[in-house]
Amino acid sequence: MPRPRKPTGPSLPPSALPPALASWAEAIGDAIGRGVIRALHENGISTAGAPAAVTTRRRGRPPKMLASGPVAPERRCTVPGCERESRSKGLCSAHYQAERRRQLAAGKKV
């Protein structure tokens, strides 16, 4: 015998609200919707462009390169042409790791 399904979400019967209250709630909802649209128009924000801007916006923390801007010359990696911030021994993390791997491969202890 299959298990009875759990009701998902609010499953109130339509007759839960008295008709007067239901129409009042609908009127409030309409008024709020109209008010929001009017406010958007008054602020010069087009309702057509707003959803696109929301969906194309990046989520989460911005990338570090964009967030911190250009690295000061005295803090840059010493490798010519590399503009990353130096992490250790005057090298950026990528060049430091490359250097470290190179020394490990050569048998040196780092």
Ligand SMILES: [Zn+2]
């Ligand atoms: Zn580097």
